[in-house]
Amino acid sequence: xxQMTQSPSTLSASVGDRVTITxxxxxxxxxxxxxxxxxxxxxxxxxxxxxxxxxxxxxxxxSGSGSGTEFTLTISSLQPDDFATYYCQQSNSYPTFGQxxxxxxx
Amino acid sequence: EVQxxxxxxxxxxxxxxxxxxCKGSGYSFTSYWIGWVRQMPGKGxxxxxxxxxGDSDTRYSPSFQGQVTISADxxxxxxxxxxxxxxxxxxxxxxxxxxxxxxxxxxxxWGQGTLVTVSS
Numbered sequence: 001x002x003q004m005t006q007s008p009s010t011l012s013a014s015v016g017d018r019v020t021i022t023x024x025x026x027x028x029x030x031x032x033x034x035x036x037x038x039x040x041x042x043x044x045x046x047x048x049x050x051x052x053x054x055x056x057x058x059x060x061x062x063s064g065s066g067s068g069t070e071f072t073l074t075i076s077s078l079q080p081d082d083f084a085t086y087y088c089q090q091s092n093s094y095p096t097f098g099q100x101x102x103x104x105x106x
Numbered sequence: 107e108v109q110x111x112x113x114x115x116x117x118x119x120x121x122x123x124x125x126x127x128c129k130g131s132g133y134s135f136t137s138y139w140i141g142w143v144r145q146m147p148g149k150g151x152x153x154x155x156x157x158x159x160g161d162s163d164t165r166y167s168p169s170f171q172g173q174v175t176i177s178a179d180x181x182x183x184x185x186x187x188x189x190x191x192x193x194x195x196x197x198x199x200x201x202x203x204x205x206x207x208x209x210x211x212x213x214x215x216w217g218q219g220t221l222v223t224v225s226s
Contacts, residue, residue: 001167001168032210034212038151043203043216044143044201046212046213049211049214087150089213091209091212094165094167094209095153095209096153097150097153100151
């Protein structure tokens with residue numbers, strides 16, 4: 001399986017901050033990378049697919065970039081609704097998830 | 107409206123069998139892959155396997171191969187995840203989700219989750 005490594009595991013930030021989460025693949029996955037947001041007790045929600053395409057209905061403050069083995073999710077101005085855990089997922093081969101990044105209030 | 111509705115929470119004893127379900131609606135069930143994900147208490151998402159209901163093509167994560175069985179009944183637009191002998195370590199939330207027409211597509215719609223508790 002392709003391994004996905006996210007960093008950091010936890011991130012403390014304030015409303016209005018610019019936040020960046022990194023995801024690294026153990027081998028090249030082209031742009032087959034998605035990002036999900038999960039809130040406690042809820043199912044994950046798709047935010048970004050194909051590394052940089054914004055899912056319909058997702059606020060434009062979310063953006064994704066990267067290709068090959070290194071990818072980033074950026075929240076341009078953190079909002080109260082954004083405190084959650086974020087996962088990357090590759091689908092180049094059988095899908096695997098990163099271990100998650102919890103964004104918490106500073 | 108695309109919806110995936112999962113069966114309700116289950117409490118089982120070790121060694122018992124279990125089959126949970128995921129019913130799709132609002133789209134062509136046979137044209138999209140369905141995936142299953144495990145989330146143990148306080149932990150991250152683990153991909154378990156995927157199935158294409160159109161022809162029942164099924165792929166398993168190496169971590170779950172032989173531990174669970176994924177199936178689908180296209181006549182009632184329902185996918186299943188089953189265990190023949192549960193263990194305490196199977197205690198987790200299980201989610202189904204819809205992929206696209208190929209396995210490289212993102213998981214765009216998710217069920218609400220089924221909590222499975224295995225305890226003696």
